[in-house]
Amino acid sequence: MADLTQTAPARTTRSPIRWASVLDHAILIAGAALMIVPLLMMLQMSTIPDAQVMQHGPSLQIGGEFWDNLRKALFQSMSFSGETTGLTMFRNSLILGLGFAIGKIVVAMLAAYGIVYFRLRFATLAFWLIFTTLLLPLEVRIVPSYEITQKLGLLNSWTGLIVPLIASATATFFFRQYFMSVPEELVEAARIDGAGPVRFFIDILVPLSRTMIAAMFIIMFVYGWNQYLWPLMVSTQEDKVTLVQGIKQITQSLEGNHIPEYGRSNVLALLAVLPPVLVVLFFQRWFVKGLTESDK
Amino acid sequence: MANVTLNQIRKVYGNGFEAVKPCSFRIEDGEFLVLVGPSGCGKSTLLRMIAGLEDITEGELSIGDRLVNTVDPANRDIAMVFQNYALYPHMTVRKNIGYGLKNRKTPPAEIARKVDEAAAMLNLGAYLDRKPSQLSGGQRQRVAMGRAIVRDPALFLFDEPLSNLDAKLRNQMRIEIKALQRRLGVTSIYVTHDQVEAMTMADRIVVLNGGVIEQIGTPSEIYHSPNSTFVASFMGAPPMNLVKAQLDEGTVRLDCGTAVMAAPAGRSGPVTLGIRPEDVRIGSGAARFDIALIEELGAHRLLHGQVAGQPFTVHVAKETQVSHGPQPIELPPAAMALFDTATGARL
Ligand SMILES: Nc1ncnc2c1ncn2[C@@H]1O[C@H](COP(=O)(O)OP(=O)(O)OP(=O)(O)O)[C@@H](O)[C@H]1O
Ligand SMILES: [Mg+2]
Numbered sequence: 001m002a003d004l005t006q007t008a009p010a011r012t013t014r015s016p017i018r019w020a021s022v023l024d025h026a027i028l029i030a031g032a033a034l035m036i037v038p039l040l041m042m043l044q045m046s047t048i049p050d051a052q053v054m055q056h057g058p059s060l061q062i063g064g065e066f067w068d069n070l071r072k073a074l075f076q077s078m079s080f081s082g083e084t085t086g087l088t089m090f091r092n093s094l095i096l097g098l099g100f101a102i103g104k105i106v107v108a109m110l111a112a113y114g115i116v117y118f119r120l121r122f123a124t125l126a127f128w129l130i131f132t133t134l135l136l137p138l139e140v141r142i143v144p145s146y147e148i149t150q151k152l153g154l155l156n157s158w159t160g161l162i163v164p165l166i167a168s169a170t171a172t173f174f175f176r177q178y179f180m181s182v183p184e185e186l187v188e189a190a191r192i193d194g195a196g197p198v199r200f201f202i203d204i205l206v207p208l209s210r211t212m213i214a215a216m217f218i219i220m221f222v223y224g225w226n227q228y229l230w231p232l233m234v235s236t237q238e239d240k241v242t243l244v245q246g247i248k249q250i251t252q253s254l255e256g257n258h259i260p261e262y263g264r265s266n267v268l269a270l271l272a273v274l275p276p277v278l279v280v281l282f283f284q285r286w287f288v289k290g291l292t293e294s295d296k
Numbered sequence: 297m298a299n300v301t302l303n304q305i306r307k308v309y310g311n312g313f314e315a316v317k318p319c320s321f322r323i324e325d326g327e328f329l330v331l332v333g334p335s336g337c338g339k340s341t342l343l344r345m346i347a348g349l350e351d352i353t354e355g356e357l358s359i360g361d362r363l364v365n366t367v368d369p370a371n372r373d374i375a376m377v378f379q380n381y382a383l384y385p386h387m388t389v390r391k392n393i394g395y396g397l398k399n400r401k402t403p404p405a406e407i408a409r410k411v412d413e414a415a416a417m418l419n420l421g422a423y424l425d426r427k428p429s430q431l432s433g434g435q436r437q438r439v440a441m442g443r444a445i446v447r448d449p450a451l452f453l454f455d456e457p458l459s460n461l462d463a464k465l466r467n468q469m470r471i472e473i474k475a476l477q478r479r480l481g482v483t484s485i486y487v488t489h490d491q492v493e494a495m496t497m498a499d500r501i502v503v504l505n506g507g508v509i510e511q512i513g514t515p516s517e518i519y520h521s522p523n524s525t526f527v528a529s530f531m532g533a534p535p536m537n538l539v540k541a542q543l544d545e546g547t548v549r550l551d552c553g554t555a556v557m558a559a560p561a562g563r564s565g566p567v568t569l570g571i572r573p574e575d576v577r578i579g580s581g582a583a584r585f586d587i588a589l590i591e592e593l594g595a596h597r598l599l600h601g602q603v604a605g606q607p608f609t610v611h612v613a614k615e616t617q618v619s620h621g622p623q624p625i626e627l628p629p630a631a632m633a634l635f636d637t638a639t640g641a642r643l
Contacts, residue, residue: 185382188349193443194370194399203395207386 039273046070046266053262069263073271076264084238086268089246093225096242097275099162100224101217108171108216109209113201115172116179117187127176134169138230146233156237165230171216178212179205214286222276243272298360298373298450298483299325300346305355307341307507315341317507318355323500326481328474332494333504334530339487340455342504346485347453348372359451370399375444376453379460381436383428383443389415390424393442400447414446417476434465441473445480452477452484458493470497491531495519503527519572522633525640528570534598534609537576540637541569548634550604554582557629567643568635571627573598573611578618581626585610590618 045053048063073086111130115123138145145164154160182205190200206213228244235241241249250265280287300323307316316338323329331339344350346357348369357365364372375396383392393414394407402410415421418438428436437457444452457473458466474497477484488494494501495515503510503518503526511523522528528536541556542549544564548557556569578585583603591598599610599618603625610625612618634643 183380183382185378185380186384188347188369189376189378189382189443190384190395191349192347192369192374192376193396195395196370199399204384204386210386 042266042269046263046270050259050262054259065263069267073264073267084241086271088239089241089243090271092240093242095158096161096227097221097225101221103162103166104168104171104220105213105216107166108168109175111172112175112179115176130169130172138165149234156235160234161231174212174216178209182208211286211289214283218280218283218287221279225276243268247272299323300451300483301358303356305345305357306353307345308353315507319509321502321512323483323485326483328477328484328486328497328499330494330498330501331485331487331504332489332491332501335489337504338507339504343453343455343485343487347374347376373450374453375447375449377440377444377457379456381440383436383439385428388425388427389420389439392439393446396443396447410446414442418442433461434469437461437469452482454486456488492533503530523642525568525635532572534573536570536572537608539569539603539606539608541567543567550583552604556583556627557632566637568637570633570635571631573609575628575631576610577626577628578610578612578623581624583625583627585623585625587618587620587623
C-alpha cells in the first residue's frame with residue numbers, strides 16, 4: 001500500500017514526454033511557421049533583383065540587393081511624381097497610428113469618466129448609444145462620413161484623416177468597465193483629500209488605468225497604422241500617402257512596360273510591419289496585465 | 297478641533313428607504329464617540345452624512361460653529377479612515393500620506409516635514425517608499441491613519457477601520473488608535489459593530505438600531521443601565537440575560553412561580569427581567585438554574601443553561617466549582633433591570 005501511494009504521483013511528474021503538451025506545441029509551431037512564410041518571402045524578395053522575381057517566381061535564393069532596395073525604398077521618390085519617399089510615407093503612417101491611438105484613448109477615457117462618475121441624466125442611454133456604434137463600422141457609414149468631412153472642408157487635412165474616426169466604442173466600453181471596478185472608497189478618500197474632478201482624473205484614475213491604456217494603445221495604434229480605405233478617400237495629396245497605400249501604388253505600376261519594383265515594395269512592406277510588432281513587443285507586458293488583472 | 301452638533305438629521309435614500317430616522321446629539325470637543333449597532337442599522341450612513349459623502353435629507357449638521365450641510369467634504373476640515381483602507385495603490389506611502397496636503401497647496405518642504413512626523417508617530421518610517429501592495433494589513437491601516445492625522449483636521453471619522461484585521465492585530469490597533477486620539481485630542485467618531493471595540497474605546501457610545509438611536513451614554517451607563525432590551529442584548533459578551541416574568545402585587549415572579557424581587561406597586565402584567573451573567577450568584581437562592589453546558593475560558597467560566605425554561609448564562613470565577621444539572625441561584629435585586637415586554641423599553 002505504502003509503495004503504491006508513493007509511486008503514483010511520482011509517475012505523473014517524472015514522465016519524460018507528455019503527449020498532450022507535445023501535440024499543443026506541434027500545432028503552435030505549425031501555425032507560427034505558416035504565419036512566418038509570407039514574412040520570409042518578403043525578406044527574400046527584397047534581396048534579389050526585380051527581374052529575377054519575374055523570371056523565376058518564388059525561390060529560396062538570397063541575393064545582395066537588400067541595402068540598395070532599402071535605400072531606394074526610404075529615399076527615392078515614388079515613380080509617378082515628385083517628393084513622396086518611403087520615409088515620408090513612414091512618417092504619415094506614424095502620424096495616423098499615433099493620432100488614432102492617442103486621440104481615441106483621450107476621447108474614450110473622458111467619455112467613460114463622464115459616464116461613470118458624473119450624475120448625468122442620460123448617462124446609461126448615452127453609453128448604450130455609443131456601444132451600438134460597434135455595429136456600424138467605418139465601411140458601413142463611409143459615404144455619410146465622407147460627406148460630412150467634405151462639407152466641413154476637412155478633406156486633405158490631418159484633422160479630416162484622424163478626427164472623424166476618433167470616437168471609439170470599444171475603448172469607451174473597456175474604460176467604462178475598468179472605472180466601474182475602481183472601489184468607491186478610493187473615490188471618496190480622494191474627495192476628502194481635496195481632489196477635485198480634474199485632479200482625481202489626472203492623479204488617480206489615469207495612473208490606475210495605465211495597463212488598460214497600454215492595451216488600448218496597441219489595439220488602436222495598429223488600427224490606425226493599417227487604415228487604407230479612409231485615407232484613400234479623404235486625402236488625394238501625395239504628401240499624405242501612407243505606407244499601406246504606397247506599397248499598393250508601387251506594385252500597380254506593373255501595367256507599364258517596365259518591371260514592377262518588387263524589391264523596393266517588399267522593403268516597404270517590411271517597414272509597414274515593423275512598428276506594430278515593436279509596439280506590441282513593447283507594451284505586451286502591460287497589455288496582458290491590463291486585460292486580465294487589476295492592481296487595486 | 298471642534299464639537300459636532302446633529303440636529304434632527306434624517307436620511308432617505310433615493311429608493312425611498314429611510315436609513316436614518318431624525319436623530320440629534322452633540323459631540324464635545326476632543327470626545328471619542330462610538331456609533332455601534334447591528335449590520336444595516338445606518339451607522340455608515342450617519343457617518344457618511346457627517347463626512348459629506350452622502351446628502352443630508354433633513355436636519356442640520358454643524359462642525360464647530362459652522363453649518364456644513366452643503367459644504368464639500370474637502371472643506372469640512374475632516375479626515376476619514378475607511379474599512380478597506382482606500383489607499384491609492386499607485387502611490388508610495390509617502391505620497392499617500394501627503395496627497396491631501398499637496399491638494400491644499402502646502403509647500404513641499406512642509407509636506408515632507410509633516411509626513412515624516414506622522415510616519416514617526418505611527419512607526420512607518422521604514423516603509424515610506426513602499427507601495428501599499430507591499431505592506432501588511434496592519435501597516436496599511438496605519439498609513440490610512442497617517443493620511444488622516446497629517447492634515448491636522450478638526451474631526452476624525454472612522455468606518456469600521458479594524459474589521460479587516462485579525463483578532464490579535466485588532467486588539468493592538470485598537471489601543472494604538474485610542475492612544476493616538478488621546479494624544480492628539482481630536483474629536484472622533486468611530487463606527488463599529490463590535491461591542492468590545494465600542495466599550496473599550498469610547499468616551500460615549502451611541503447605540504443605533506434600525507436607523508433609530510436606542511441610547512446614548514458612557515460605556516458604563518450603556519452596560520449597567522441599558523435603556524431597552526435591544527441595548528441589553530447587544531452590548532456585552534455574553535449579553536444580558538433576558539427572562540420573561542410576571543409582575544403582580546409588587547412582586548416579580550419568574551414563569552415558574554418563584555418570587556425574585558419586590559417591585560413598585562401599581563403595575564402588573566408580563567415584564568422582561570434582565571440581569572448580567574456576572575451579577576448572578578450561584579450556590580444559594582430561590583431560583584433554579586439548570587446547567588447544560590460549561591464553557592471553560594481560562595480566567596473564568598460561562599455556564600449555559602435554563603432558568604424557568606428560558607436560556608440563561610452565568611459567569612463564574614475559575615475557582616467556583618460547578619457541575620451539570622440544577623443549581624440554586626440568587627438574583628440580586630440591585631443588579632436587575634425590568635423591561636416592558638411589548639416595547640422593550642426600560643420600566
Ligand atoms: N445607496 C443606498 N440606497 C438605498 N439604500 C441604502 C443605500 N445604502 C445603504 N442603504 C441601506 O441603508 C441601511 C443602512 O446602511 P448602512 O450602510 O448605513 O449600514 P451599516 O450600519 O453601516 O451596516 P454595516 O455594519 O453592515 O456596515 C441598510 O439597510 C442599507 O440597505
Ligand atoms: Mg457600514
